Amino acid sequence: MAKSTQQQSVLMLLQQSPTALSLRDIELKINHEASARTLRRWLAGWVAEHKIEKTGAGPSTLYQIISQSDDSVAPVVQGDSFGFLRGLDADLRVGLLGQIRDLWTHSSTALEGNTLSLGDTHFILEQGLTVSGKPIKDHQEVRGHARAIELLYQCVEKPLSEELVFSLHRAVQTEPIDDIYKPMGGWKVEANGTHMIGRDNKQHFIEYALPLFVPRLMAEVLDFINSIGAEDISLANAAAIYAKVHMSVAHIHPFWDGNGRMARLLANIPLLKGGLPPLVIGQETRRVYIQTLSNYQVSIGQLTSSTGVWPAPDLLGAFSDFCASNYGSTQTLVDEAFAVQGRRSA
Structure with missing residues (x-):
């Protein structure tokens, strides 16, 4: 070159x-x-x-x-940018965001097989150092996911575009790969799928949406996310909306790799819009998580431009309930931060 x-x-x-x-x-x-x-x-x-x-x-x-444009992205979360931060002193806001970043990054990467602990994740992101004996790839995944969270925070107030989705994908895909069939920051170009054991104890092959249909299906997902305003989100429906977005991305599987992390990032945009903390799926629930996703996908079958993204939304109930059962860890962190604030104000 x-x-x-x-x-x-x-x-x-x-x-x-x-x-x-x-x-x-x-x-x-x-x-x-x-x-x-x-x-x-x-x-x-x-x-x-x-x-x-x-x-x-x-x-x-x-x-x-150094940005040369007035349209440059604002620094990550200033003041009371998110509702769940309002009322906290500046140091508590920074601390809470750091805790959420660490937990979200650790849980999402661990679900994909990353071997770093929560403590390792915190050490890497705070100190910028490496953990002896751990793969470089695991370090890169953690740093990449944390960068993706920062990008997500910066852009919550903007309409979600295809290019922003691609930027998030480039952030989470940290390993350099020179392969036209494995695009970083672009839709997949080859068909993909996986196999699973269904509730009937039989093997099933899940075929994800073909590359031909991905742009139209993902446009439907982005339109749905952009249609949701802050007034449309509450604690009562947050898990259901998260589940709907998450399942759509997971079922389409629009990328050659990184689909799980991307689904968990994009599904939190509506919650952040509504001033709520992100929903983090715990690594300890991995088996139930994968099984619940797979059960729905087998029941629905392959998505096409004709089926649309959600051909049977009534079947999302089990996954919505699963997501609701995981929406506690970040809320606990928020409660703990406000407990400290309360003691300061007493």
């Missing part, structure tokens, strides 16, 4: 990243196509030209694009 093209790729990477990147992050994302020494020289030049900003020092140094 020509030098100028490489430089453009790195600048574009920084521009598209929702958070600051370390030198190591950049090396991994460009698949080591430029040496660390070369990258340092480019980065130093761009800092001098005020194209990017540099924070930290040594291994903790981070780089981020």
